Amino acid sequence: MIEIKDLHKSYRMGSNSLHVLKGINFKVDDGELVAIMGSSGSGKSTLLNILGMLDGADSGEYTLDNVPIKNLSETKAAQYRNKFLGFIFQSFNLINYKSAVENVALPLYYQKVPRKERQEKAMKYLDRVGLKPWATHLPSELSGGQKQRVAIARAMAAEPKVLLADEPTGALDSKTSYEVMDLIQKINDEGNTILVVTHEEDIAHMCKRIVHLKDGVIVEDKKIEQVRAEQYV
C-alpha cells in the first residue's frame, strides 16, 4: 500500500540546513496497523507530513497504492489527499461552527458528493463510531473522546486507502485514549490500513507493528503481539 525508498528531507534554517530524514526505507501492506514512534526531533512528524502529502521530499520515492507521489501541484495534492488519505489529528481539528454530522460530511463535500448522499454517508460513519445521537451537536458540546471519534468518522467518511493518525490520543486521558484505540483497532480489523504516530509506549503496543525513528533513520521495525484496548475500556 505504502512504499518509501531512500527518502531524504532537510530544512533550511537560515544559513545552515537541518537534515531531518536521512534515507528512510519503509513499506506498509494492506490492512496493517503501524505505530511510528520516536522522540521529538526524530523526524516522525516530517515523515507523517510527507506521507500525508502535506510536504514534499527532497529525494527518494514514495508510492501510495501504486501511484507515484511526486511534484504534485497544490490542486493535485488536495485531490490525492481527499482520495487516498484520512487524517486524525491530536487536537481533533473539528470545525467548531459545524455540527458533528457536517464535520464528517466535509471531505465528501470536497469530493463533490451530492448533499443528500453526503448526509447519509456521514450519518453512517457517525453511527459506526457510536455517535449517531450526537449528530446535530456542535463540537463544543462534545467531550474530548467524542470529538476524536467524530474526527475518526470524518477521516473514514471519504473511504480513504490509509488513515494517518497524528498522536490521536495526545489530548485525551488514558481511559478515553483506550476507547479511541479500541475504535481504531476495530476499524483496522475491518481491513483498513492505519498509521499511528505516537510517543506513548502503551498506545504503540496496541498496534501490530512498531517503527522506531531516531535522528532521521529507522532504528527498529518489528511486528508485535497486539494488545487489545477493549480490556481496558
Place this chain on the structure above:
Amino acid sequence: MFDRDIWQEIFNTLKTNKLRTFLTGFSVGWAIFILVMLLASVNGMENGFVGQFNDDATNSIFVRPGTTSKAYAGFEANRRIQLKNDDLEYIKQSFPDDIEYISARYNANATARYKSETGSYFVQATHPDHQAIEKTLVIAGRYVNEADVVNKAKVAVIGRKVAEDLFKKEDPLGKFVEFNGLPFRVIGIFTDDGDDNAERRIYAPISTYQRIYGNTNDINMIALTYNPTYDLTKALEFSRRLEDLMKRRHKIDPEDQAGLYVWNYAEAFENISSFTAVLKGIGIGVGFLILISGIVGIGNIMVFTIKERTKEIGVRKALGARPRQIINLVLLESVFITSLSGFVGLFFAWIILAALGPMFQTPAFSNPSVSASTVITATIILIIAGVLAGLLPAMKAANVKPIVALSDK
C-alpha cells in the same frame, strides 16, 4: 457559488463576529450612502436648473435688434436696427428645414380695465407659434390663432393673475376687457410655472397691436425654435447661419457684436449641462475615495479573519479542499459583506431621499432622487469592490499550508 454549505459558512463567520462584521460593513455602507446622497444632490441641482429653464423650449433662439457699433457698407456706426414683418417672412423662407416654430414679438404696456377693476400689464403681441416657443400653458379657452392674426382681431389671452385681479370670481372667457380704452375679448387664460409676474402678462395677436400702434410693420423681437432633432453642434451652426444672414440683410458688420443679438438657448443649456456633469464627476470622485477606504477596511478585516482561521483552512486543505475552493469561499464572503452593507447604505439613502426629497422644491434644487441606473451602477461597484477587498486575503488563504493543521499550538 450558490452552495448551501458556502452560505452556511459565511453566515456563521459573520454571526460569530457580529461587531466586527458591523464595523466593517459600516464603512462600505457609509461610503455608498454618501455616494448616493452626493449623486442625488447633483441630480437635484440638475433638476432645479432644468426646471428653471424648461419654462421656454430648450431649442429656442431669439433674434433681437441692437444699435451698430461699427461703420459698415457706407453706413455710420450707432445706427439703430429695426426688425420688420418682412424679416420674419425672410427667415421663414430662408430656413424652411431648420425652423420648427417662429413668431414675432411686439411689446407694449396696457392699462386694463374691467368694470371697476384696473391694472397695468405687459402685453406681448405674437403669432400663434409663440405658444409652443414659450411653452405657454392655456388652462381655459384657447391661444391666439391664425384667424385672429389675419383678422387683426381684438382678442387677448390673459394670465391667471390678470384674471384674478380684474375678474375676481367671474369667468373671464368671452368677456370684454379694455386695454388703453380699446375693448378686447378674453379668449383664453394661461398659467406659467415661473413667478407671479409671468402670469401678469397678456398675449394678443401681433397684427392687432401693430395696427393699434400706427399700422406699423415693426417688431421687437423674433423668437423661434429650431428642428428638435438638431444636436448642439448643428444648433450652433444654424444660429451662426441665421446671424450671418440677418447681419447681411441689415448691412451690419459681421464682426459687430452690438448690431444684432442672436441668442441661442442651447449654449446656455450646454453650460449648465457641463456644470452639472462636473459636479457629478466630483460627487462620484469623492464617493469613490470614501468607498476605497471602505474597501481597505474590509480587506483589512478579511486578512485578520484569515489569520484567525489559518488552522481551519489548513484542516480543510488536509481534508482535500482545493486552493480554488478556499479562494471562492473568501471572495464570496467579502462580496457578500460588501454588497449587503452597500445595499443597507443605499437603502438608507433611498429612505432619506424619499422622505426629504419632496421637501426640496427651491428653484435651484428639486426632487433629488436615486435613479435605477445609480442602483445598478452601485451594485456593480459593490461586487467589484468586494472582489478587490477579498482578493488579497483570499490569496493569502489559498497559500495556507495544510501542515498548520498538524501543528498544535
